[in-house]
Amino acid sequence: MEGTNPVNKKLAAVLSGGAVLALALTGCSSGSADDKNDALDTWAKQVCDGVQPQAKKIEAANSAIQKQTSDNSTPADVRKTDAQAFQDMSDAYKAIGAAVNRAGAPKVDDGQKKQQDAVKELNDLGTSYATLKQQVDKLDTKDQAKFADGLKDIATQLDKLSKTGNDALKNLEEGDVGQAMARQPSCKSASAAPSASASPSTSNG
Secondary structure (H helix, E strand, O other): OOOHHHHHHHHHHHHHHHHHHHHOOOOOOOOOOOOOOHHHHHHHHHHHHHHHHHHHHHHHHHHHHHHOOOOOOOHHHHHHHHHHHHHHHHHHHHHHHHHHHHHOOOOOOOHHHHHHHHHHHHHHHHHHHHHHHHHHHOOOOOOHHHHHHHHHHHHHHHHHHHHOOOHHHHHHOOHHHHHHHHOOHHHHHHHOOOOOOOHHHHOOO
């Protein structure tokens, strides 16, 4: 199956970078974790507890696409797996957005703006993955070359998506908020989710 699999491998490689977006929100903060702040800790626990299952869902979707890169994967298999993975990612990012929204604004300078920006960014990500899912659904699996071209387009969009970054999430996580999140066991376990591909990129968050 020449054509499809190298492209899906590229898709998987790009995705492993994208998975870092979710993990940017999970215990990736440096700095002292000793300065306890009860209000922020309560806020961080609520967010981290909401993020953890979704981070796992994104990791699982990423892994599913990576598994579908073997030489005996048919275009139909690849399409089915990729579409489901994008749907799962879309749901996960929207759920993370909902968790941040439910937690309310953290009690820090510009907390409300930072929270609202992060929710918008997460919802936009969710919408982008839903759009990619629709595009995958439309790929022609009967024509190998067309299918590979279609996948290539999706990989390009995914690459752009992973580079649009997570500035609002980073802003939300600055300073005391990040330290409060770093103290939460659920954020630590989410960031330590087993993933050979995502782990090198999460270390600089």
